[in-house]
Amino acid sequence: MEYSGEQEQFDVVVIGAGIMGSCAAYQLAKHGQKVVLLEQFDFLHHLGSSHGESRTIRATYPEDYYSQMVIESSRLWEEAESEIGYQVYIKTPQFDMGPNNNKSLQCVIENCKSSSLPCSVLDPKQVSEQFKGRFELPENWVGVLTQLGGVLKPTKAVSMFQTLAFQMGAILRDNMQVIDIKKDNEKGGVCVFTSNGSMFRGNKCIITIGAWMQKFVKMVTGKVLPIQPLHTTICYWRIKKGHEEKFLVDSGFPTFASYSEPYIYGTPSCEFPGLVKIAVHGGYQCDPDERTWVSTKIEDSVNSWIEGRFSGHVDSSKPVFTQSCMYSMTPDEDFVIDFLGGEFGNDVVIAGGFSGHGFKMGPVVGRILNDLVLNGEALGVDLSYFKMSRFEKNPEGNVKEFEDQVHSYEPLPM
Known part of the structure; x- marks a missing residue:
């Protein structure tokens, strides 16, 4: 040719x-x-x-080999910002939560200690006090608060x-x-x-x-x-009237992750006024060249999670709008x-x-x-x-002692 x-x-x-x-x-x-x-x-x-309005940055990982990578990356983000002259990294704390017997979350706590990453382990009452009622946890849950967190503008x-x-x-x-x-x-x-x-x-x-x-x-x-493309859906939910300021970075609202079923993560209200990003880690298998662009079905457990964790301050009935993205998922993540x-x-x-x-x-x-x-x-x-x-x-890749965060991939939608 x-x-x-x-x-x-x-x-x-x-x-x-x-x-x-x-x-x-x-x-x-x-x-x-x-x-x-x-x-x-x-x-x-x-x-x-690599598009959209936000990604989270956190050093809280169950795997110890990621924490130091994120700490170095945080420094490199700041270095690039200083060279370009504008901001893409909005700092705010990171808040992880989940059942106190969750192995992944317990590994997160241990890795914070071994990585010299300061963290506060909080019971439900302390969480409510720390966030002035914006987060409410069940009695058998625990919260982990670290200062290395934030929102990246992709x-x-x-x-x-x-x-x-x-x-x-x-x-x-x-x-x-x-x-x-x-x-x-x-x-x-x-x-x-x-x-x-x-x-x-x-x-x-x-x-x-x-x-x-x-x-x-x-x-x-x-x-x-074994790198499987997944179509994933990012959801934005309406903050109820009178509570909008509580979810802003300037009000100390953190990026967050929930180590429960399903694994849920989100950001403060900073992309769209009055909305907060709350999404599920996962999606359905897709061909990157033949995507249907169909949104992932919102499970009832997500609605109940939002209602329970945010003290009724967020409208949990349905997301205001959604955005599409893709994962490239390995079996061991x-x-x-x-x-x-x-x-x-x-x-x-x-x-x-x-x-x-x-x-x-x-x-x-x-x-x-x-x-x-x-x-x-x-x-x-x-x-x-x-x-x-x-x-x-091993077809499953690296062996891990804690439960996976993506438990299954949905098949291609018909």
Whole structure:
């Protein structure tokens, strides 16, 4: 096939311009690399996993290997904000809650101690006093309050990292659908081919394509990674009249997560006046190229959870409106960050399977990807948990001692 479009040599070609690819391009450009960032759709599109009005940031994880990553990422978020000159990270406390015998929540508490992350463990009465009646917990529940929390502005944040990468010399190209990559046996490195006839040569290549990762890796290598795209629905609920100010960041309202069935999370009222984001962690299986865009059914348990936890201050009858997003879910809900291997060896790095909780770690993942392509290793983080080979040893991936937060995936809607 003749490739009549762009043909240029780069140190690194980054495929996928969501939060992970944009952070990687930023780090590479910052380290003096000649880098090109390719996106199959328009930049800042709403078809993947890196758009919208909010994501939470928290260091409270049942898995101890994530807490330090979030702490580093928090610092890197602030560093990027200082370079761009505007805010994408709105700080507020993080509040986790759940039954006091919930293994995941107990692991969260233990990890706070081992990570030197200050936390307050509160009984229901203390929770009511702390939040002045805005949260009410059942008698057998416990709350965990930490100060490292907040709201991230996703679309604005992706734009920030792309802008910083561009200012540092990165080349950005959208509407560049990558259809193949091949080992460059002539010059070494990798050749990246796009549907419009362009070819980009890179000494190294990073692939961060979210819900398209499984399809692409199978096409290129024949390997089947257990990364399942899920269509998920974000819900916004009306705060009842006279209570709107209680749910604002300025009033001390936190980002929150509920370790119960279902696993529920949310943010203060900051995206839309008078509304609070309350959503379920999960969704239904989908093909990223053939989504139905049908909203996930709201279970009755969500309505009763809202009514019970917020003392009747939020209208729990139905959400005011919903937004669609996608997860790239692994069986163990851990990331995949690894060399592609095979004929590509260490020339190609993949990063995917962020399972609905990776956005907050975009800056640290960008740093890790930069380190992997430049040095062959990344310091300060144990990447053994994120290797592809874990699924060869066990189809479910990493073994964990606590219950999963996504208990089942709904089938494709008919």
